[in-house]
Amino acid sequence: MKGGGGGVGPAKRRWTGLAFGVLFLVVLSMLVPLGFLLGLHNGFHSPGFVPLQRNSPSGVRTRHVDNLVRKLGPTLPKEILKHIVHEAKNETSSTNATHKSHQKKGIPIPPQVVMQPPSNKNVRKDSGKAGMESGFNGSVELCELKYGSYCIWQEENREDMKDSTVKKLKDQLFVARAYFPSVAKMPAQNKLSRELKQNIQELERILSESTADADLPPGIQKKSARMEAAIARAKSVTADCNNVDKKLRQIFDLTEDEANFHMKQSAFLYQLAVQTMPKSHHCLYMRLTIEYFRYDSFDKELTEKFSDPTLQHYVIFSSNVIASSVVINSTVMHAKDSTNQVFHVLTDGQNYYAMKYWFLRNTFKDAVVQVLNIEQLILDYTNKTTLSHLNSPLEFRISFHNSRKTPAIHNRTQYISIFSHSHYLLPEVFKNLEKIVVLDDDVVVQQDLSTLWKLNMGQKPMGAVQICPVRLGQLQSYLGRSSFNENSCSWMSGLNVIDLVRWRELGISETYWKLVKKVGVKEESSVLASMLTFQDLIYTLDSEWILSGLGHDYGISIQSIKKAAVLHYNGNMKPWLELGIPKYKAYWKRFLNRKNHFLNECNVNP
Structure with a gap:
């Protein structure tokens, strides 16, 4: 018994050790997952492992x-x-x-999605x-x-856009043209490419026929919506931005070039409209010329009045029948006594007979009108001049800085009108006269001018309104290196009182032609010659005598217009042209006889 018990003891101890080992492994296998569940794994990362922080995106x-x-x-x-x-x-x-x-509500957190760029x-x-x-x-x-x-x-000045639909269609066409080349290169976008091309062609056809919303065909909103949808799809396509950018720049450059072209073209057409005789005026001159040669028995001149120095003589240089007629009519209508008034119209050979017939058939109270052919007068003075035709008063637009430091937007622009070469023939054309008043053909008289003959100008040969905002020093580019007083004011034609006696004594015409000979007989030379010839020889008229700027300045007040004795339409927008400023035309039209049958037949209606 003992011997058998002694043999069994060691075997039991071995089995007991194995049981404890298995139990330890079981406990260890339960603790490890428990540690992971409790978050203890953060201290046991393997190299290269990056934890996913779901709670901190x-x-x-x-x-x-x-x-x-x-x-x-x-x-x-x-x-x-x-x-x-x-x-x-x-x-x-x-x-x-x-x-x-x-987390507080126990809702499971969805996996994070990386934010994509917009x-x-x-x-x-x-x-x-x-x-x-x-x-x-x-x-x-x-x-x-x-x-x-x-x-x-x-x-402060926001206004509703006019023709907004047309502008919207142009913008859509601009964007579609920019995206079309990039989309057309993508084989997978053939359908979109065809749709864009079709919409572009359709809008080009519509815009070529329509310039305003009222001209657009019905159903244009649907076509615009289709183009907008096609553009939106083109924008969503992944395309090379460089191609779109290049195309946009090309279209922009072409549009800018086209805008510059139209700007230059419009400026040229504007100048052409200013300088070209309207068709209705040409018709009037032809009709008057034909009538003159048909009824030349009307040609009767009162030579005794034309050379009488005791009368009031007005001189007008003009090749425009209705313009000179308005000047004479407005002067006579406001005169206290028209019996003493004599008008001398100096015109060119082309319009001489039309002008002569017009003033023979139209009367202006008790005043008389003489029409002279300046070209025939020039032939009589060829030894002193090199002129060949009529030179009307010259107009110049001058822009300059207030100071060198001011920006270009602060530039000032002034219009000045001065005598032409023809004006310096006056002392010899009117040898018997002592005093005259020269009127430009773009003026309207609103008051009696008889007091001008009572002016005592001293030793000055001419009276004119001076423009002191424009001094000779500011005209250096025109006057060159000639010696002059830089602080002297410039003067204006339009209304000028001339003492022919003093003019002849000072040799004004001779001085002028000597200066012209140095620089040549060009229009620009008149600025130099006229300003230097009359330097310190101008009698300053009161500024209320004449109001200038009605042919270019929109900001003239009605009070100033009513107060002025003479209105001067200097500038490009003459009142007899369609380009004339509408609110100033009424002051000119009231002195035009619009019931004249020649005006009606030729449709002359400024």
Whole structure:
């Protein structure tokens, strides 16, 4: 028994040790998962293992935003980048709050999705919105800093856009042309390419026939919607931005060149309309010329009045029948006594007979009108002049800086009109006269001018209104290096009182022609010769005698117009042209006999 018991003891101890070992392994196998479940695995990472922080997505989003800013930084404005970063931070904070609320409620957290950069469409939308907000919704100061007072003016003068549908179609056509080349190169986008091409051709056809909303065909809104949808699809296609950018720049350059071309063309056509005789006026001159040779028995001149120095003599240089007629009619209508008034119209050979017939058939109270052919008079003075035709008063537009430091937008523009070469024939054409008043053919007289013959001009040969804002020193480019007083004021033609006796004594015409001989017989030389010839020889008339600028200045007040004795329509927009300023035309038209049958037959209606 003992021997058998002694043999069994060691075997039991071995089995007991194995049992404890198995039990330890079982307990260990239960503790390890328990440790992982309790989060103790954070201290036992293997090399290269990065834990997934499901509860803190802000780190991933922040890094992505930084990368996005670095990539888009060179191309996008700072305002847009700030908008994107601010939007990402807001989304991150809202996401974190959502996660925390889900954790409290026991809701399982979905796997995180990496934030994608916004598409080009979204960026453009955000940038446009930001621009509108900065320009109009409370940030006018920033807009004003960049664009000056334009932003304030735009707010105060906002008007409804005219022909907005046509402008919208042009914008759609512009964008579609930019995207079409890139889309057309993609084989997978053949359908979209055909759709874009068809819409582009259709809009080009419509816009070639329609320039206003009223001209657009019915159903245009549906066509615009189809184009808008095609453009939206083209924007969503992943395309090479460089190609789109190049195409946009090409279209922009072509559009800019086209705009410059039309600008130059419009300026040329404007000058052409100013300098070309209207068709109705040409018809009038032809009719009057024919009638003159048909009824030349009317040609009776009162030579005794034309050379009487005791009468009031007015001289007009003009080749325009109705313009000179308005000058004479307005002068006679406001005269206290028209019996002493004599008008001398100096015109060219082409319009001489039309002018002569017009003034023979039309009477102006008791005043008389003499029409002279300047070309015939020039032939009598060929030894002193090199003229060959009539030179009307010359007009120049002069622009200059107020100072060297002021920007170009502060440039001042002045229009001056001066005597032409023909004016210096006056002392010899009217040898028997002592005093005359020279009127330009673009003036309207509103008061009696008889007091001009009572002026005591001293030893001055001519009276004129001076323009002291334009001094001779500011005309250096015209006057050259000649010696003159830089502070002397320039003077204007339009209404000029001339003492022919004093003119002859001082040899004004001879001085003028000597100066002209040095620089040549060009129109520009008249500025130099006239200004230097009459330097310190001008008797200054009161500024209320004549009001200039009605042919170019829109800002003249009605009070100034009513107060002036003479209105001067100097500038390109003459009252007998369609280009004339409408609100000033009424003062000129009231002295035109629109019931004349020649005017009606030729449709002369300024």
